[in-house]
Amino acid sequence: QVQLVESGGGLVQAGGSLRLSCAASARISSLNAMAWYRQAPGKQRELVASITRGGITNYVDSVKGRFTISRDNASNTVYLQMNSLKPEDTAVYYCSARTMVFLDYWGQGTQVTVSS
Numbered sequence: 001q002v003q004l005v006e007s008g009g010g011l012v013q014a015g016g017s018l019r020l021s022c023a024a025s026a027r028i029s030s031l032n033a034m035a036w037y038r039q040a041p042g043k044q045r046e047l048v049a050s051i052t053r054g055g056i057t058n059y060v061d062s063v064k065g066r067f068t069i070s071r072d073n074a075s076n077t078v079y080l081q082m083n084s085l086k087p088e089d090t091a092v093y094y095c096s097a098r099t100m101v102f103l104d105y106w107g108q109g110t111q112v113t114v115s116s
Contacts (some may be wrong), residue, residue, distance in 0.1 A: 002026045002105040004095045009110030012085055016114070020080040022095030022107060028071055029053070032098045034078045036069060038091035038112075045094070049080060062088075085114045 003025035012018055020036065028034055035050035049069035050058045057069055068081040078095060095107040 002031070002097045002099070004097055004105060004107035006093065006095045006107040006110040009093060009112045011113045011115065014085060014087055014114055014116050016085050017081070017083045018085065018112060020082065020093055020095075020110060020112075022078040022080075024076045024078070024097060026076065026097070027073070028076045028078065028097070029073045030100070032100050032102065034069075034071060035096045035098070036078075036080045037094045037096055038089075039094070039109075040088075040091040043091075048093070051078065082112070085112075087114045087116045090114050 005023045008018060008020040033050055033052045036048045037045050038048050039045040048060055048063055049067055051069045051071055066084045071078045090113050092109040093112050094109045097105045
């Protein structure tokens with residue numbers, strides 16, 4: 001069982017920045033991968049960024065060059081630095097963890113609202 005707690009969401013103007021944090025109850029260095037997803041009203045949940053156990057990162061095209069996923073193994077925390085935010089980034093952002101046996105765990109989500 002892995003518990004995930006997100007924080008850092010909020011209201012920001014377009015062009016601004018936010019940093020999301022995801023604190024895990026397990027050693028993230030033992031997990032297969034960590035990821036951030038988002039879900040906007042009326043839309044499907046989409047993968048925003050991921051980072052593997054080996055440190056390989058991946059981003060959806062719409063956030064490349066603006067968002068950065070990183071992790072701190074010492075504190076078992078994963079971050080999503082979001083710069084140059086756009087109104088279309090508005091969504092609930094979820095942290096996800098995948099174990100070595102491909103079990104997925106989810107946080108409760110944190111709201112990000114970008115005003116124009």
